[in-house]
Amino acid sequence: MLVCYCLAISSLKNAEHQNNMDSKGPSLYAAGASVDMSRSIEEDSLVDGPLISADALHSAIRREFQTVPTPCHAGLLSLLHVVYVVLSVCVALLCVLEFGQVEVCGSILGNVRGDSVILFGKACLWVLVQLFTGCVQHHHSRARSRGYLRFYRQMQGLKQLPLTVHSTGNVLLLVVLAARLSLTVHTYMLLIILGLELLVALPCLLYYTVKVMKFNRERAAPDVSQEEHLHNFSIASLQTETGFREGSRLEELVEKQADLIEYLKQHNTLLSKRLLNLTAQH
Incomplete structure (x- = not known):
């Protein structure tokens, strides 16, 4: 009788523990689902937010020609x-x-x-x-x-x-x-x-x-824009402009590339500032 009584008590405890786990499980799953839902909503809000139009960006980046x-x-x-x-x-x-x-x-x-x-x-x-x-x-x-x-x-x-x-x-x-x-x-x-x-x-x-x-x-337009325009029609023309071939002057090529890198650095700095300004406006 004592053994049967102990077995009955242990079975009741296991049943109660199982009921508690079943009652908490959906809430945990719901909490995890809610966290995932909130994260996906935040990411969607970043992706689906107001984007800068291409026309506004192009007009902001384009610089007016300044005469000498x-x-x-x-x-x-x-x-x-x-x-x-x-x-x-x-x-x-x-x-x-x-x-x-x-x-x-x-x-x-x-x-x-x-x-x-x-x-x-x-x-x-x-x-x-x-x-x-x-x-x-x-x-x-x-x-x-x-x-x-x-x-x-x-x-x-x-x-x-x-x-x-x-x-x-x-x-x-x-x-x-x-x-x-x-x-x-x-x-x-x-x-x-x-x-x-x-x-x-x-x-x-x-x-x-x-x-x-x-x-x-x-x-x-600046030389970089002209080269990009020529690149759309012929890749060979761009290679002759930036590549080194036999018979060309290495010093002139290095100076030209240094000037181009310096201009691109300044252009990227200006572009970053204008992008930040446009993002703040929108």
């Missing part, structure tokens, strides 16, 4: 150069060689010699050319940072040419001064150097002005 304003500076420098040479010829003929009224030159120049006035003017003109070169370098560097790497490289030698010509003219003038020639020969040599300098520097400035005006008129 240096043609005005080049035209003004060319005009000043022509005026300087004309005035130098007048001073040399009228005041140095005394082909005109000496009293008029004395009243205008005072005690300063005519050739000294020409040299002072040449020094001032060289300073203006130096300022022009610095201004051109600044604006071309900005165009380079906007992605116009091909334009920057095409104009790299041309923008330095006027300064090189004027510096070479200064060296020739120093040689003439050091030679201690007669007054007549000295004056004619000075005028010849100024004339040759004008004949070389003026076409360079005019050619530079035409190239920059053509660039401003075309309003082309």
Whole structure:
């Protein structure tokens, strides 16, 4: 009897324990299901949230074309150069060689010699050319940072040419001064150097002005966008632009790739900022 009583008690406890587990099981399953449901709802809310439209994103990323304003500076420098040479010829003929009224030159120049006035003017003109070169370098560097790497490289030698010509003219003038020639020969040599300098520097400035005006008129997209457009039609053209082949200059290729990487870094930084702003607005 005692054994039967113990077996009955143990069976009752097992039944109660089984009933408790059955009563708690659905709630745990429900809780787990609710957690999964909430997670899926949160993930769906992130995916199904308001997305940025492609038009709004494209309009935010697209940057307006900025022209290079240096043609005005080049035209003004060319005009000043022509005026300087004309005035130098007048001073040399009228005041140095005394082909005109000496009293008029004395009243205008005072005690300063005519050739000294020409040299002072040449020094001032060289300073203006130096300022022009610095201004051109600044604006071309900005165009380079906007992605116009091909334009920057095409104009790299041309923008330095006027300064090189004027510096070479200064060296020739120093040689003439050091030679201690007669007054007549000295004056004619000075005028010849100024004339040759004008004949070389003026076409360079005019050619530079035409190239920059053509660039401003075309309003082309950055080089990266142009390469992407060409890539849609021909993959070979993109490989010739970025790949190294026999006969090409490795230094130029490395510099071009460095410029491209620098531009892409700046572009990605700007893109991230504008994406954050658009996300905050939406």
